[in-house]
Amino acid sequence: MKTGLVLEGGAMRGLFSAGVIDVLMENGIRFDGAVGVSAGAAFGCNYKSQQIGRVIRYNKRFANNRRYASMWSLITTGDYFGAEYAYHYLPTELDIVDFDTFRNNPMEFWAVATNVGSGKAVYRQLKVLDYEELEFVRASASMPLASRVVRLNGQRLLDGGVADSIPLAFFQRQGYGRNVVVLTQPMGYEKQPNKLMPLLRLQLRRYPKMLKALAERHIMYNKQLEFVRQEELKGNAFVIRPKAKLTIGHTSHDAEEMQTIYELGREVATEELQKMKQFLGK
Numbered sequence: 001m002k003t004g005l006v007l008e009g010g011a012m013r014g015l016f017s018a019g020v021i022d023v024l025m026e027n028g029i030r031f032d033g034a035v036g037v038s039a040g041a042a043f044g045c046n047y048k049s050q051q052i053g054r055v056i057r058y059n060k061r062f063a064n065n066r067r068y069a070s071m072w073s074l075i076t077t078g079d080y081f082g083a084e085y086a087y088h089y090l091p092t093e094l095d096i097v098d099f100d101t102f103r104n105n106p107m108e109f110w111a112v113a114t115n116v117g118s119g120k121a122v123y124r125q126l127k128v129l130d131y132e133e134l135e136f137v138r139a140s141a142s143m144p145l146a147s148r149v150v151r152l153n154g155q156r157l158l159d160g161g162v163a164d165s166i167p168l169a170f171f172q173r174q175g176y177g178r179n180v181v182v183l184t185q186p187m188g189y190e191k192q193p194n195k196l197m198p199l200l201r202l203q204l205r206r207y208p209k210m211l212k213a214l215a216e217r218h219i220m221y222n223k224q225l226e227f228v229r230q231e232e233l234k235g236n237a238f239v240i241r242p243k244a245k246l247t248i249g250h251t252s253h254d255a256e257e258m259q260t261i262y263e264l265g266r267e268v269a270t271e272e273l274q275k276m277k278q279f280l281g282k
Contacts, residue, residue: 006179007043015043018043022052032176070253081147114158115157117210138150177236
């Protein structure tokens with residue numbers, strides 16, 4: 001039975017997941033495959049490249065760099081997180097991805113984006129993290145209102161969390177029968193309708209199916225949470241989640257706040273490590 005790691009998104013809440021995966025790497029926990037959505041894709045790549053500490057390091061280092069993430073970037077380029085700077089210049093020049101390890105690591109790594117034309121999820125296996133694959137990661141993490149539509153290979157893409165926020169069912173269909181799922185919301189969380197729909201309708205007025213997916217996202221997400229819970233109770237999934245709501249917004253420029261969220265992930269992962277090893281048969 002193949003083992004998988006499923007990483008949901010949540011923008012800067014993803015630093016919780018970064019803390020989790022660093023503890024797993026430090027303890028030699030390996031999976032046959034991983035799938036990430038949005039921040040789960042952008043940060044999860046470091047599992048395949050086996051770069052412990054890289055996520056929290058570069059987020060803190062560039063927290064106040066306007067080319068990395070800022071309103072200046074949003075106004076001047078259309079992307080809050082700089083498209084070229086954050087997704088291409090940083091990983092190749094400033095805090096370099098270990099591309100050789102990523103390419104040679106046999107663990108599969110998948111990312112999820114949403115096709116704005118259909119409102120459906122698009123899944124892609126990332127093998128080398130070349131320019132095109134990094135563009136898919138950018139698409140996966142491109143939140144509506146904070147990003148332009150990403151055009152890639154004839155498709156128009158945005159945040160994967162709109163169509164498939166927690167892709168456990170997808171990974172099960174790929175043959176991953178035993179999965180560790182890292183959530184960024186606590187037990188009992190229930191997603192509410194999006195209050196920004198009027199602005200979203202303005203930005204994405206050419207894409208009615210995407211707007212429908214956004215309007216119904218809370219319904220989809222809450223059903224996925226219930227599915228994850230049922231799989232957890234059946235013993236098919238081991239779920240790591242925050243103990244309480246994470247006190248960080250979609251964006252942050254506070255390095256101390258980032259470190260706090262990261263440490264919460266490390267804490268929970270450390271507490272759950274032995275149980276998780278038993279679940280995985282390690």
